[in-house]
Amino acid sequence: MVNIEKADLKIIEREEADFELKEGLKSALLEEAAIKRGYKVERLGFDTMILTLEGKDLLFRDMNGPLSSAAMMRIVDDKYRARSLIKRQNITVPESTYLRIHERDKIKAFADQIGYPVVLKPNDLSRGEGVHTNINDERALMEHLDKIAELIGNEYERILIEKQFNGDDYRFFVVDGTVFAASKRARANVTGDGEHTVLELIEEKNRLRAKDRDLKHFLIPTEKNKLGRLYREGRTLETVPDKGETVVIRDESNIASGGDGIDFTDTAHEAFKGIAIRAIQAIPGFHYGGVDIITNDITKEPAKDEYVVTEVEFSPGPMSMSHWEGKQRDMPNPILDFYLKNLDRL
Structure with missing residues (x-):
């Protein structure tokens, strides 16, 4: 390892409180971890850089380096x-x-075949963009198809229609056959106190999120058109929830949508960790990434019909480093260790 005293001290001396999102968050976190370990970093752009590990120059985009191929990204995405x-x-x-999208009759027929509720997902968008859940009838199905067509701007694009599986959403972070984090992806929510409105509760929670160096970039929105679940369940921003009542605001479950990460790394059942590892290994040459699993109880060994793996993530967001509850779990250092272990392959 390069002696840390020879690294760029000006960058190392950045205090965490002064960390700003001048680069892509994932890229910035990897850069920070590498510099703290004494490695040279050359920033090339918003999300790209060259890391020099033991004398070898490795090109990274976000946290994905030379052992994350373009072909792999294409398949995983x-x-x-x-x-x-x-x-x-x-x-x-x-x-x-x-x-x-324009194959409306086939989409309707498939929904009838598998039974409502169903979910619509653009095939290759991220951060929950364009995902519509809890679609319970044909009219709602057609309305949501119109919304996706407007978002994408092309009715010839393909989308996924799938049977909805109800449960809690979990993200596993796997590197080289080891689970380093398991996080519950709780949908954006607030807890009532019997006195304040939903809007006031959101504003207070956002004040707390704004104190976190990463979560401050992902506040809970207050625009009505982004709060579908809140209004669908008969509430508004002016509703005053009962004391202790949890109000779920959005259907999306990622941090970028205002959701909360809750640490389950130590309590997730080993069978689920094994499923996450096998899901990564199912993609040839896929060494590290995220795995999304929906289940009702992550702490118990599941039967085959008690969970679904909804997708794998080529470049997962750093949810585990910004848990709202529980221990923070590192992402960039396991990736650095993986590349150091495999330098002879590069």
């Missing part, structure tokens, strides 16, 4: 094709199909 590979490993995935 294609939810339907990735699922087909995962399913071969005897892992449960949602019943789904892959159709173009």
Whole structure:
């Protein structure tokens, strides 16, 4: 390892409180970890840089380096094709199909076949963009297809339609056959005190999130058009929830949508960790990434019909480093260790 005293001290001396999102968050976190360990970093752009590890220059985008190929990214980001590979490993995935937006009759027929409620997902968007859940009838199905068509701007693009599986959403972070984090992805929510409105509770929670160097970039929105679940369940921003009542605000479950990460790394059942590892290994050459699992109890060994793996993530967000509850779990250092271990392959 390079002696840390020879590294760029000006960058090392950045205090965490002064950390600003001048680069992509994932890229910035990897850069910070590398510099703290004494490695040279050359920033090339918003999310790209060269890390020099033991004399070898490695090009990274976000936290993905030379052992994360473009072909792999293409397959992993294609939810339907990735699922087909995962399913071969005897892992449960949602019943789904892959159709173009304009194929309305086929989409309707598939929804009738698998039964409502269903979920619509653009095949290769991220951060929950364009995902519509709890679709309970044909009219709602057509309305949401219109919204996705407007978002994408092309009715010939393919989307996933799948059977909805109800449960809690978990993200596993796997590197080289080891689970380093398991996080519950709780949907954006507030807890009532019997006195304040939902809006006031959101504003107070956002004040707390704003104190976190990473969560401050992902506050809970207050625009009505982004609060579908709140209004669908008969509440508004002016509702005053009862003391202790949890109000779920959005259907999306990621941090970028205002959600909360809750640490389950030590309490997740080993069987689920094994499923996450096998899901990563199902993609040839895929060494590290995220695995999303929905289940009702992550602490117990599941039967085959008690969970689904919804997708794998080529470049997962750093949820585990910004847990709202529980221990913070490192992401960049396990990745650095992986590359140091495999320098002879580069």
